[in-house]
Amino acid sequence: MREMEWPDSLTAKIEAFRRRGIVPEYEHGLFLPVSWLSVFIGQNIMPEACDPRVDRMPDEELTAHLERIRGTITAAVEASGEHLAFLESYGAAFQGAGAA
Secondary structure (H helix, E strand, C coil): CCCCCCCHHHHHHHHHHHHHCCCCCCCCCCCCHHHHHHHHHHCCCCCCCCCHHHHHCCHHHHHHHHHHHHHHHHHHHHHCCCHHHHHHHCCCCCCCCCCC
16 A cells, blocks of 8 residues: 555645645545544645735735634534533543543
8 A cells, every 4th residue: 555656636636635734625535624624734745835915915915814713713612512411421431530
């Protein structure tokens, strides 16, 4: 597998992410953008620079966009239960710290 040649389309996706942090977005793909991020970062492929569109975005617009992302993440975290409670809801029994 390590010697397998990658398809050109995959190589292009990896290089776009490596060069500028650009994540593939398309309607009928195998992965959502967040999944591509997980794959790239999980394989230790990190962007060397930011997407050049960021430099052209007014600071106020960039700040507002990042605040929306922060709000979405915060809302998801607050709506989530504790991990141990989630596992216990499926009947898992645990011993040790945090277990009842």
